[in-house]
Amino acid sequence: MKAKVDAPQTRLDTVKWALVVALIAVAVAGNSYFAAEVSVLYRVLGVVALGAVSAFVALQTAKGQAFVAMAKEARVEIRKVVWPTRPETVQTTLIVLAAVALVGLLLWLVDSLLSWLIKSVIY
Numbered sequence: 353m354k355a356k357v358d359a360p361q362t363r364l365d366t367v368k369w370a371l372v373v374a375l376i377a378v379a380v381a382g383n384s385y386f387a388a389e390v391s392v393l394y395r396v397l398g399v400v401a402l403g404a405v406s407a408f409v410a411l412q413t414a415k416g417q418a419f420v421a422m423a424k425e426a427r428v429e430i431r432k433v434v435w436p437t438r439p440e441t442v443q444t445t446l447i448v449l450a451a452v453a454l455v456g457l458l459l460w461l462v463d464s465l466l467s468w469l470i471k472s473v474i475y
Contacts, residue, residue, distance in 0.1 A: 362414070379403060383395050
C-alpha cells in the first residue's frame with residue numbers, strides 16, 4: 353500500500369516553510385522577551401498556539417503531505433506487528449539481565465586480575 357508522495361515542491365512551498373520558520377522564531381523570541389513581564393501560562397499558551405499554526409502551515413506543503421502519508425502507512429504497519437506476550441517479555445528480560453550480570457562479573461574479574469598484575473610489576 354504505497355501512496356504517491358513524490359509531489360514536486362513549488363515556490364509556494366518555499367514561502368510556507370519560511371513562514372513556519374518565522375512563526376517558530378517569533379515563538380522563541382517572544383517567550384524570551386516576555387519572560388519577566390508575562391505569566392508562564394500565557395507564554396506557554398502563546399508558544400503552543402504558534403507551534404500549532406506553524407504545524408498546520410507545514411502540513412500544507414508537499415513534504416508535509418508526504419509526512420502525513422508516511423505516518424498513515426506506519427500506523428498500518430504497526431498494526432501488523434505481533435507483539436510478545438507478557439511471559440515472553442518477562443523471560444526475555446530475565447535472560448538479558450542475567451547476561452548483563454555475567455558480562456559485568458567477567459569484566460570485573462579481568463579488571464581485578466589486570467590490576468593485580470600491574471601492581472605486582474610496579475611494586
